[in-house]
Amino acid sequence: MTSKAITERIAEFAVGADVASAPAELRERALRAVLDTVGVSLAGKGDAAVEALWRTVGHECGPGTSTILTTGGRTTATQAALLNGLAAHALDYDDVTHPIYGHASVALVPALLAVAEEQGASGTDLLDAYVVAYQVIVALGAGLAIREHYSRGWHSTATTGVVAATAGAARLCGLGTAATRRAIGIAASMASGSRQNFGTMTKPLHPGISGRDAVFATHLAANGFTADESQLESPLGYFAMYGEPGDPVAAAERLAGDWALLADGINVKKYPCCYNTHRLADATLELVPKLHGRTAEVTAITITVEPGGGDPLIRHRPVTGLEAKFSSEYVCAAALLDGRVSLESFRDGAVRRDEAQALLRKVELRESARVPFGPAEYDYAYAAVEIEVGGETHRKRVDIPRGDARLPLTDDELAAKFRDCVAYSGAGDAEALLAELRALPETERLGARALGSRP
Structure with missing residues (x-):
């Protein structure tokens, strides 16, 4: 050819x-x-x-x-x-x-x-x-x-x-x-x-x-x-x-x-946001029940994704709904605060909430070829979310988000x-x-x- x-x-x-x-x-x-x-x-x-x-x-x-x-x-x-x-x-x-x-x-x-x-x-x-x-x-x-x-x-x-x-x-x-x-x-x-x-x-x-x-x-x-x-x-x-x-x-x-x-x-x-946030959104939402309403006590959140997984997530301190769609920090905060990620999550007012702005500053996004927990292999991409609250660390990893062609x-x-x-x-x-x-x-x-x- x-x-x-x-x-x-x-x-x-x-x-x-x-x-x-x-x-x-x-x-x-x-x-x-x-x-x-x-x-x-x-x-x-x-x-x-x-x-x-x-x-x-x-x-x-x-x-x-x-x-x-x-x-x-x-x-x-x-x-x-x-x-x-x-x-x-x-x-x-x-x-x-x-x-x-x-x-x-x-x-x-x-x-x-x-x-x-x-x-x-x-x-x-x-x-x-x-x-x-x-x-x-x-x-x-x-x-x-x-x-x-x-x-x-x-x-x-x-x-x-x-x-x-x-x-x-x-x-x-x-x-x-x-x-x-x-x-x-x-x-x-x-x-x-x-x-x-x-x-x-x-x-x-x-x-x-x-x-x-x-x-x-x-x-x-x-x-x-x-x-x-x-x-x-x-x-x-x-x-x-x-x-x-x-x-x-x-x-x-x-x-x-x-x-x-x-x-x-x-x-x-x-979810109505960048697809590279969907794995972390799924993972965070699964952790919400384990926090028992103690979101205000969260001290740190670490999100680890595959190399290049953060490329489109360039808005780390968003103040508008448009910016928030490309912010791993905000999507994670919205999921924790609201128990969902919806069209309403990306109203400018929702992004500017004091509690959302405070929580997203506790989020750190990392990239690593080495998955921090679970199987060492992953299919195309992954998101591993770790939330520290009350001296405990809650973890959840998602490789295939809902809506993916495989799911x-x-x-x-x-x-x-x-x-x-x-x-x-x-x-x-x-x-x-x-x-x-x-x-x-x-x-x-x-x-x-x-x-x-x-x-």
């Missing part, structure tokens, strides 16, 4: 991949991803970042084909991808994909849904485009040496997402291989996103921009716009620029391998999360929208009415 063909291989895959002959579970998993992403997008209604973006671009959102999920109105596919992409990531409640060390669905669903409505595609077309784009995004992660790419400061959700979403959008638009290669070449010049902005409104803006740019790149290519048709593998191209080092051969091999949506799966978030939420739990998101937003009839989304495989034409349109 040569490295020269990866752009062409992705384009051919986007155009011709036979999802219909694949196991039915592929489309079922794609449907769960769409449902969850729409739910967390609705929950973003009223978020300060969503409102600020609307104040900035709302006047540009004239009539169009594609649903703005937070308003129920319509706009162009490019604007819908931008608005819905930011809304879906605003609360950091969207799903996670380990092979890209990021959030696949928020990078894919807003753009693909917008284009599917624009094109009058079927629900099955949308799900198939997601399956294809998911395979591409995981392949890109394999070619980038993703952890090193991430550690250098790139927000991999956006840097991989813009290219993968373009592949899926090109499929929905019916582009041929040559036009899809051009679309990918255009999109590769738009890859961006700095992790220094984690804990600010700019972090959720990244997938909004990447989704918008994916739709834009696809439209440009459809209208004859040119780009290097071997962009990804060329000496000055995507893998050479972003890889550590780049390995187009690894990307091609992963693209041709097993369906990633089945092999790797998706990790659905149980997934049930369909009922996923539906309950969706209902909570809709209730949090006040966005409309949760049951009606849930039924509409579950019926996607039988929906012959998207765009005939706005998704979840309100009376």
Whole structure:
């Protein structure tokens, strides 16, 4: 397998991949991803970042084909991808994909849904485009040496997402291989996103921009716009620029391998915060009953995670809800104080509580390849929490959090999360929208009415 063909291989895959002959579970998993992403997008209604973006671009959102999920109105596919992409990531409640060390669905669903409505595609077309784009995004992660790419400061959700979403959008638009290669070449010049902005409104803006740019790149290519048709593998191209080092051969091999949506799966978030806090949240919540209400007597908390496990957890003294989502210290404190970690935990007022600010200062985050207790081996990651209170030390370790692809939420739990998101937003009839989304495989034409349109 040569490295020269990866752009062409992705384009051919986007155009011709036979999802219909694949196991039915592929489309079922794609449907769960769409449902969850729409739910967390609705929950973003009223978020300060969503409102600020609307104040900035709302006047540009004239009539169009594609649903703005937070308003129920319509706009162009490019604007819908931008608005819905930011809304879906605003609360950091969207799903996670380990092979890209990021959030696949928020990078894919807003753009693909917008284009599917624009094109009058079927629900099955949308799900198939997601399956294809998911395979591409995981392949890109394999070619980038993703952890090193991430550690250098790139927000991999956006840097991989813009290219993968373009592949899926090109499929929905019916582009041929040559036009899809051009679309990918255009999109590769738009890859961006700095992790220094984690804990600010700019972090959720990244997938909004990447989704918008994916739709834009696809439209440009459809209208004859040119780009290097071997962009990804060329000496000055995507893998050479972003890889550590780049390995187009690894990307091609992963693209041709097993369906990633089945092999790797998706990790659905149980808590609305950075996924690297979920293991420690599970562990801390299991320790709450052992403290017997003596949280005020806690003298020290030590959280140990695998090397690199603290990379996204850059906010050690948060004072806003956005910052707190990337703070191991706060998530641990909230779990202890409230006995839960919920959407309400990340209101600014909750973060600024005196008791929360005092408790989070007692937390120390460490990284170690040597697990402090329990089995020496761990699968991908771990969180070991030790709480000192009243002269005793209480310990709990979690390697696989609830919602992980290896320990997934049930369909009922996923539906309950969706209902909570809709209730949090006040966005409309949760049951009606849930039924509409579950019926996607039988929906012959998207765009005939706005998704979840309100009376």
